[in-house]
Amino acid sequence: MREKIVTLVFLVIAVGLAITAALVQPESTTHNLFDDQGQDFYPSFTDPLACKALEVVAYDEATATARPFKVEFRNRRWSLPSHFNYPADAQERLAKTAAALMDLKKESVRSDSVADHTSLGVIDPLDQKATSLTGRGKRVTLRDDKGGVLADFVLGKPVEGKAGYRYIRVPGQKRTYAVKTEADPSVSFEDWIETDLLKLTAPEIRKITVNSYSINEQLGQLDNVERTVLTKDKDKWTVSGRAAKKATLDAVTAALDTLRIVNVQPKPPALTQDLRAQEGIQLSVDSIMSLRQKGFFVTPTGQLLSNEGELIVETDKGLIYTLRFGEVAPGTPGAAADDKTAERRYLFITVSYNDDRASLYNDGDPSKVRVTGNRLARELSHRFADWYYVISGADFTKLRPRSKDL
Structure with missing residues (x-):
């Protein structure tokens, strides 16, 4: 009899525990799922000016490659x-960008499952263990001046049915949130640089010389040579004594x-030094190889030629720009084989100030622009000496007009 009573007691206790577990467990699960909802992602990040570096990694599904991009403040410059x-x-x-990311809150928990990362687009593009080629997001990391992490996110897909919301995950964590944000840092080079490359405006241009030719590298000669000069007087352009096509x-x-520009390549230090000294290009091995690889050639007399011709532009400030067009640059976006506008090109730019041209374009008084022109020429020459620029195929086509179209 006593054994039956003990058994009955244990049975009652077991049933009670089962009921308690059934009642408590859902509450605990619910509590864990929403325990950080509404909180800041990075509460200690309160000053956007503390951000001194931005790292962005996008993922190109077409090529299955990560595209890293970084901007930082170092040596007193960005x-x-x-x-x-x-x-x-x-x-x-x-x-x-820092201010927009600093204020993000964990507005709505959407999933605690790794299995949902693909559909929500929050797979880390740097995760080499992930096997999926789709569903990778954009990794965005903000750092302070010592390299410490201020904020780190994987930005995923937009949330369907909620304008302005997207899925966000903290790298290394399973949980994914739906967050209201317009932050979407660009990985395009041209979005982060000075856009006024030549520092000129269309009304300032007074003369354009189109030297169209191609270099036959096998025979060492110029082919298809054609020179066209266009001049402007009182806002009217002429070519060969007739009105040019507007x-x-x-x-x-x-x-x-x-x-x-859409990209850059650095020139060899020796070539940069020669260009800044303005005493002519010395034919060092590094300079010759670098120039040839980009489609530029120095003749025995010291003349610099380019395999796709050049454009000489004169302005009313007395500046003379020479734009030399070189080889097709790597990294050209995929396009139809016959679409030449998609071919990015190397561009070699030089500029100088000429007092005679300044006098011609300023009623015989170059003093109006001499100081400004000289200063701008020095500033631009110093900048241009460092770089081979890369321009879009569309701009390349516009800057090499055919004589019949002028």
Whole structure:
């Protein structure tokens, strides 16, 4: 009898525990799932100006490759380490990006399952263990001046049915949130640099010389040589004694006014030094090889030629720009084989100030522009000496008009 009573007691206790577990467990699970909802992602990150570096990694599903990009403040200037430390125009843009990411809150928990990362687009693009080629997000990391992490996110897909929301995950954590944010840092080089490359405007341009030719590297000669000179007087362009075609000239001058670069390659230090010294290019082995690889050649007399011709532009400030067009640059986006506008090109730019041209374009009085022209020529020459620029195929086409179109 006593054994039956003991058994009954244990049975009652077991049933009670089972009921308690059934009642308590869902509450505990629910509590864990929403325990951080509404909190800041990085509560200690309170000053957007503390951000001194931005790292962004996007993922190209077509090529299954990660595309890293970085901008940082170092040696008292903003630069792009991902692009040979090219100078960046980044302070205002980075501050806005940092402020937008600093204020993010964990508004709505959407999943605690790794299995959902693909559909939500929050797989870390740097995760080499992940096997999926789809569903990878954009990794965004903000750092302070000592390299410490201020904030780190994987930005995923937009949330369906909720405008302005997207899925976000903290790298290394399973949980994914739906967060309201417009933050989407660009990995495009041209979005982070000074956009006014030539520092000129279309109305300033007074003369354009189109030297069209190609270099036959096998025979060592120029082919298809053609020279066209266009001049402007009282806002009217002429060529060979007749009025030039307005649409073509408008396209050329607008392209010069708004010329933007899409990438850069550094010149060898010796070549940069020669260009800054303005005493002619010394034919060092490094300089010769570098120039040839980009489509530029120095003749025995010291003349610099390019395998796709050149454009010489004169402005009313007395500046003379020479734009030399070289080889097709790598990294050209995929396009149809016959679409030449998709071919990015290397561009070699030099500039100088000429007092005679300044006098010609300023009623015989170059003093109006001499100081400004000289200063701008020095500033631009110093900048241009460092880099081979890369321009889009569309700009290349506009800047090499055919004579029949002028």
